[in-house]
Every structure is written in C-alpha cells, then in structure tokens.
Amino acid sequence: MSKSFAVIGDPIDHSLSPNIHSAAFREMDLDSSYIAYRIPKGELEEGIEGLKKINIHGFNITIPHKIAMMKFLDKMDESCSLIGAVNTVTNKDGILKGYNTDMDGFLEPFKKRKLNIAKCKVLLIGAGGAARAIVAGFAKEKASSITIANRTPEKADSLSEFAKTIGLNSNSIEIKEVRETAKNYDIIVNATSVGLKNEPSVISLQGINEKTIVYDIVYMPMNTDFIKKAKERNAVIVYGYEMLLGQAVRAFEIWHDMEAPYNAMKKALLGGF
Numbered sequence: 001m002s003k004s005f006a007v008i009g010d011p012i013d014h015s016l017s018p019n020i021h022s023a024a025f026r027e028m029d030l031d032s033s034y035i036a037y038r039i040p041k042g043e044l045e046e047g048i049e050g051l052k053k054i055n056i057h058g059f060n061i062t063i064p065h066k067i068a069m070m071k072f073l074d075k076m077d078e079s080c081s082l083i084g085a086v087n088t089v090t091n092k093d094g095i096l097k098g099y100n101t102d103m104d105g106f107l108e109p110f111k112k113r114k115l116n117i118a119k120c121k122v123l124l125i126g127a128g129g130a131a132r133a134i135v136a137g138f139a140k141e142k143a144s145s146i147t148i149a150n151r152t153p154e155k156a157d158s159l160s161e162f163a164k165t166i167g168l169n170s171n172s173i174e175i176k177e178v179r180e181t182a183k184n185y186d187i188i189v190n191a192t193s194v195g196l197k198n199e200p201s202v203i204s205l206q207g208i209n210e211k212t213i214v215y216d217i218v219y220m221p222m223n224t225d226f227i228k229k230a231k232e233r234n235a236v237i238v239y240g241y242e243m244l245l246g247q248a249v250r251a252f253e254i255w256h257d258m259e260a261p262y263n264a265m266k267k268a269l270l271g272g273f
C-alpha cells in the first residue's frame with residue numbers, strides 16, 4: 001500500500017524536505033509520497049486531525065510547532081523527551097510517536113569525518129531550540145565542557161543549567177563577552193539564525209587554526225560569513241546542510257526501517273541550492 005509523509009510548519013514553501021525524501025523513495029523504489037503542508041500557528045490540532053484522517057504514515061515538524069507538537073504525542077522516544085521538542089513523528093493506527101532527529105543529525109558529520117568530540121572544549125553560539133538538541137548531542141558524546149554564548153543572557157543561563165543536569169560541564173556568557181577567546185576552543189558552533197540574511201558573523205574567529213572545528217547550522221546560504229572567516233583560517237568546516245541531511249537520513253530510517261540512501265538524498269538537497 002502506498003504511504004504518505006509530510007513536513008508541517010509555517011512558512012513551509014521553501015522546505016527542502018520534500019525533495020530529499022522523494023529522492024530517497026525513488027532511489028529505493030518505494031511507493032511513497034511526501035508533501036509540504038502549511039499549518040499556521042494556533043491551528044496545529046486541526047492540522048494533525050487532518051493528517052490522521054488521510055492516514056499519514058509519518059511527518060516532520062518545523063518552525064513554529066516543534067515544542068507545541070509535544071502535547072499531541074501518545075508516545076515519545078528518549079531523544080524527544082530529553083530535548084523537549086519533536087521534529088519527527090510516526091503514526092501507527094492513530095498512535096503518534098515523537099522523535100527528535102536533530103541531535104543525531106547534528107552529530108552525523110562528526111561521525112562521517114571520524115572527528116572525536118570526547119574531551120573537546122566547545123563554544124556554542126545561540127541558545128534556541130536547535131541549540132538544545134546540540135547540547136544534548138555534546139553531552140551524549142562526552143565533550144569536556146561547553147560555553148554557551150547568547151545575545152539574551154537568561155536563555156544561555158537556562159540552557160547551561162540544562163547541560164549540567166545531563167552531565168555536561170558548562171557555563172554561560174553573553175555573545176559580546178566572546179571577544180578574542182574563540183581560539184581557546186576545539187569546536188565552535190553557530191546555532192543562531194545569524195547568517196540567513198548574509199549578516200556578518202556575531203563573533204571574531206581570530207586566532208583559531210587548522211585544527212579548530214567550525215560548524216554553522218545555518219544552511220542557506222551554504223557559505224555564511226562565519227564559514228568564510230573559518231575558511232580564511234583553514235579550520236575544519238562543517239556545513240549546516242550536513243545537519244539537515246543527517247536529520248532527514250535518521251527520519252527515513254525511523255519510518256522505513258532500512259538504511260537511507262545517503263548519497264541520493266545529498267544530491268537532491270544540494271540540487272535545491
């Protein structure tokens with residue numbers, strides 16, 4: 001029987017997920033379809049009812065519903081309850097189970113490059129929803145410590161408290177306090193939305209070297225100012241599209257219970273740029 005999938009959010013027209021998953025269906029010869037479905041804020045409950053009526057097999061969730069969706073789940077995977085946000089759901093006879101594949105998606109590029117996170121000192125810029133999944137990832141991989149720098153200090157404080165509760169040594173600062181200290185870290189991650197509109201990087205990368213890992217989770221444009229500055233220093237670069245691909249690969253595996261066609265999905269994603 002043919003299976004239907006969707007991504008829900010608002011705005012949703014520019015989502016790359018339909019392309020990525022449709023390419024995987026073609027590659028694996030699966031009789032499945034994947035659509036982008038706009039559900040405005042405040043209309044989530046009706047939207048989900050609609051998806052259940054068409055017997056949706058699974059769906060992804062993006063801004064602004066990742067947290068609001070939690071209360072409509074019947075079951076939760078550990079990643080989802082730990083992070084407190086959901087981006088992937090399975091529907092089995094009307095029973096919705098939530099997962100958060102952002103954490104594994106974030107870690108995937110480290111695994112692909114055989115980069116070890118254990119014992120690394122991390123500087124994380126940003127303290128929003130994505131940053132929370134990233135903190136959970138660094139805790140899982142046993143980073144030595146994390147410094148969380150955010151524009152709004154209270155959010156950095158609360159994320160730092162979360163990091164401590166899951167066993168990760170952490171502290172919080174304001175972005176402007178980073179100044180020339182980026183060189184003191186092994187891994188630097190931009191998890192703010194700065195770069196989406198080609199804005200300059202919010203921190204200086206002065207003094208970093210070819211061993212520093214610089215990871216921007218903003219994926220459009222691919223070469224943000226933050227990435228360009230890291231390239232000037234010959235740092236190890238990880239692009240935002242790699243996280244996007246990683247979370248899609250993990251969602252595919254949850255839904256279809258088979259290994260995802262990574263290269264076909266990557267090709268479809270890069271074709272969207």
Ligand SMILES: NC(=O)c1ccc[n+]([C@@H]2O[C@H](COP(=O)([O-])OP(=O)(O)OC[C@H]3O[C@@H](n4cnc5c(N)ncnc54)[C@H](OP(=O)(O)O)[C@@H]3O)[C@@H](O)[C@H]2O)c1
Pocket residue numbers: 102105125126127128129130131150151152155175191192193194196202217218219240241242243244245247
């Ligand atoms: N590659 C991927 O797969 C992937 C996955 C998820 C998200 N993302 C991208 O990651 C970004 C963040 O997503 P999110 O869900 O975490 O969003 P969010 O919850 O809205 O958090 C936004 C973060 O950006 C900071 N910020 C926004 N404008 C800023 C500015 N002008 N100067 C300094 N900081 C600023 C916010 O700081 P305040 O707390 O001070 O407001 C906050 O820390 C988005 O661009 C999203 O597209 C990528």
